[in-house]
Amino acid sequence: MALESKLKDNSTRMNKLYRFGMGLDMKNNSDGLVSRLFGNLVSSMRKFLFRILSVGPIPNHLAFILDGNRRYAKKWNLQEETGYKCGFWALMPMLKYCYELGVTYVTIYAFSIDNFKRGPKEVQCLMGLMQEKIEGLLEEESIVHQFGVRVHFIGNLKLLPESVKVGAEKVMKATANNNKKVLLICVAYTSTDEIVHAAQESCQRKWDEIREMKPGGGAHSFEISNESQEEEERRFIKLVDLEQCIYMGVAPDPDILFRTAGETRLSNFLLWQTPTCLLYSPGVLFPEIGLRHLVWAVLNFQRAYSYVEKKKKQL
Amino acid sequence: MPSLQLSLSISPLTDPTLSPQPKPQSLLLVPHTPLRPKHLLCCLFATAKNAIIVEDQDAVVNGRVGADTSVPAEEDLLLPAGLQKEFMPKHVAVIMDGNRRWARMRGLPVVLGYEAGIRALRRVMGLCCKWGIIRVLTVFAFSSDNWFRPKVEVDFLMRLFGRGLKDELENFVRKNIRISVIGDSSKLPKPLQELIMAATETTKNNSGLHLIVAVNYSGQRDIVQACQSIALKAKDGLIEPEDINEFLIEQELDTRCAAFPHPDLLIRTSGELRVSNFLLWQLAYTELFFTQSHWPEFGESEFLEALHSFQQRQRRYGGKNT
16 A cells, blocks of 8 residues: 555656646646746746757757666666656657757657567556557647647557557547647557568559559659669669658658667667667666756767768768 | 606686686696606695696596586687676677778878778787687678768778788688678779679688678668569569568578678777668667777777677567566
8 A cells, every 4th residue: 555655656746747847737826826937937948058059950850769667667666657657758848848949850669569579468558558648649738739740650550459559540630730840659660660561562562553554655663764674673663662661751860869778779760760860878767868868969969960961961 | 756747737627607707726737647646745735725636638628627517618718707608799790980080190191090990800800710709790891972082092992902802811711711791892893893702702611700891881772672682573473562571681681691690789989879871770689889999999908898888788679678
C-alpha cells in the first residue's frame, strides 16, 4: 500500500510538472498568478536564448531515440510503465522547445519492430500507453494545435494492434492540412524493414507500369536513351524510385540524431537517412532530458555546419 | 651433481576468471634432464612460492599442464589484460579520418599524412593478427565523395593504394590475410583495378584476418545496387516482389564476401560524430566509438580504449535487458 501510494504521488508530481512545462492549468487566482508570471518569465528567457542561437544556422530536422526510460524507472524505484510515462512527459516540452527554436521536422523512435521481442506484458503496456497518447494528440490543448503540427506515423503499421492503428490513422487524417510543423512518430519501424518495403513497392510499381504500357510507347521509365541495353536493364529501379517509396520520404534527412542514455549505436533507426547526420549521445536518461541538451546539440551542429553542407551537396 | 638445465617456461598459473590478471602464483619448471631427487633440492631454493615440476615435456601443451583447464591457453595470453576473449568483437570497422589534419598540425604536406595513415593501418592489422580474435577488419579508405578533393591528392591516393597492395601482397600471403575491396572499382584507374583483382584472387583462400578495404564506396549506393540486383531477379521472374526480404538484400550487398558482414564495433578517429555514408545497412546494431585522436596517431592504446569501451556496452538489440 505504501509503495502504491508512493508511485501514485510520483505519478501525480510528474503530471503536474508536465502540465506546468506545457503552460497548462494557469488559473486566474493568486497561486495561478504567481505561477503564470514565473512561467512567462521562463518562457521569455527561453525565447531570448533561441533568438541568440538563431544567429547561426538552425537544424531543420531533429530525430530522437528515446532511450533510458526503463533505467530511469529502476533508478527511482518506479514501475517500468511509469518510466515510459515520465519519458512521454519529458518529450512534450522537448517538442515545444524544438518548434519554438524553429525546427520544422521532429522524428521520434517510439517503438521498434525489435521491441516486439520484449515481454508480452511490457509490449501490451506500451501499446496501451501509445494509444492513450495518440488520442491525446487531438485534444484542444495539445502541441498539435499549439504549433499547427502535421503528424505522420512511420513504420509497418500492419504490425500494430487494430485500436492503435485506427487511432494513428485518425490523427494523420485530422492533421493532414496542418503545414507549419511536422512530427514523425516511428512505430513498428526499423530502417532495414523500411528499405525492404521500398524495394518491394518500387518493384511492384515498375511491374504495374510495364503492364499499363501501351504498344508504340507511352510515358514509362524505359525511355529510349543513349545507355546500353545492359545498363538500362540494370537500372530497372533507380535511386529515385526507392526514395519515392521510402516511409520517411515525407521529410528531408535529419540534421541531428539524438540518442539519450549514453548508448552510441543507431539501433536500426534512419540508417538510409543519416549518411551525414550529426550523432549526439548525451549520457542523460530520456526522462531527464532538458533544454540544455538541445542547446548543446545545436551549438555542435552550428560548429560543423559548413563542412556538412559541403558534403551534402557532393552527395 | 650433474648440471641441471632448468628452463622456466613462461606460464604463470593464474585463475583466468579473475580480472585484472593477478601476479603469477607459481612457476612451471620443466627440466631438460630426467627428473632426479636433486631437482627437488633445487626447488627449495626457488624464489617462487610454489613450483610445479613436470617430468614429461610433452605433458605441457600450449602452456597448459595436462588437462588442467584453469590454465589459460597460450593464444589467450596474447590478449591484453582487462579484455575478455568472449566479449571481443568479431568484425571491427574503421573510418580512418584525420590524416590531412594530422599533417597540417605538424606543418607537413598532406601526402605525408596519408603515408602515416598507412603505417597506422599496418599497426592495427598487426594487432588484429596478434590477438587472433578479430576476424574481419573493414577500413574506409576512400569515399565516393572524396573525388571532390584536389586532383593531385586523389592521384596520390590512387598511387598509394596501388603501391600498398603491391608491397604488402607477400606479407598478406605469409600472414594468411585475405584482402577484399568493396565499392565501385569501375571508376578507379585501370592499373589499380588489375592490382586489386590480382590481390583478391591470390589471397581468396586465406583463412586468417579478412581485410576489407572500402574504396570509392558509398553506403547508399551499396543498398541501391543490392535492391537493383534483386529487382532484376524479380523482373526475370526468379522471385516475386513480395518475397523480397532483408536476407535477400544482405546477399547482394558488397559485404556478402565476409564471414561476419555486420561490424560489431565502428571506430571513427578525429572526433567527427557521423558515419559519413559508410556501411549504412550493416551498421544497424554496431557499437560506435568516436575518438579525438587523428588516424596516424591511432595505436595500441587507442585501440585498447575502443575495445574496453565495447566490452562494457550492453547490447540488447531492442529486446529485454540482459
